[in-house]
Amino acid sequence: MRNKRGAKDVKRAELQAYLNQFLAVDRVKDYCPNGLQVEGRDEVHKIITGVTACQALIEHAVAEDADAILVHHGYFWKGEPAEIQGMKKRRLQLLLRNDINLFAYHLPLDVHARLGNNAQLARLMGWPDPSPLTTVEPEGVVMCTELSHDEDAGALALQLEEKLGRRLFCAVHQAQPIRRIAWCTGGGQGFIDAAAQTGCDAFVTGEVSEQTIHSAREQGIAFYAAGHHATERYGIRALGEHLEEQFGLAHRFIDIDSPA
């Protein structure tokens, strides 16, 4: 059914079932619930996508009269306090008061073969034929590829900065040319050893830890921390565009910038 704004109305339950199946939520063990995290109105015609379900994103959704918000970083992380107080109360209150649905897809979105964060970063960077690094779980959380030519470590840093539109946090260059490259969007710095052990020349992720630098230096692997937020803007946006196509929903991606 078409509403007065020309976008289609879709039942929330239909959207929920579709997304859960499309992203195969049952196949991945995660640190948060994936799917509908906060229930809102029954019918959806306008969705807002964003990286994180922060207060500012919800305010945008309210201002735009959206029926659902879809994010990569939602709520209810394993180990966080269960009480609904302070910041958490304000976010949930704004959602519930406005009857807006919140869908969150974390690891299932990272690893999706076509629309996932890793797949979309490869697309943005022009890295050909990505395949999962098979020594890490869940499958697809670290991807790798063989470039068609030798790349200089400094040139790869410049390409990342140009495509992502921001300076790298940190880069460890190596003298040898880069052929085999591995990556994990977001906070994937812990996977640098797996990348080094499988013969990769470079590893790209969002964040860096103190020990990451030593791992890079001592194993001779080039390393780039390109931003957690910056590397994870693409999956959720692609998912929103997919829903726009699939269901005729109105969709807008809102980038609430984060330097992290």
Ligand SMILES: [Zn+2]
């Ligand atoms: Zn993330």
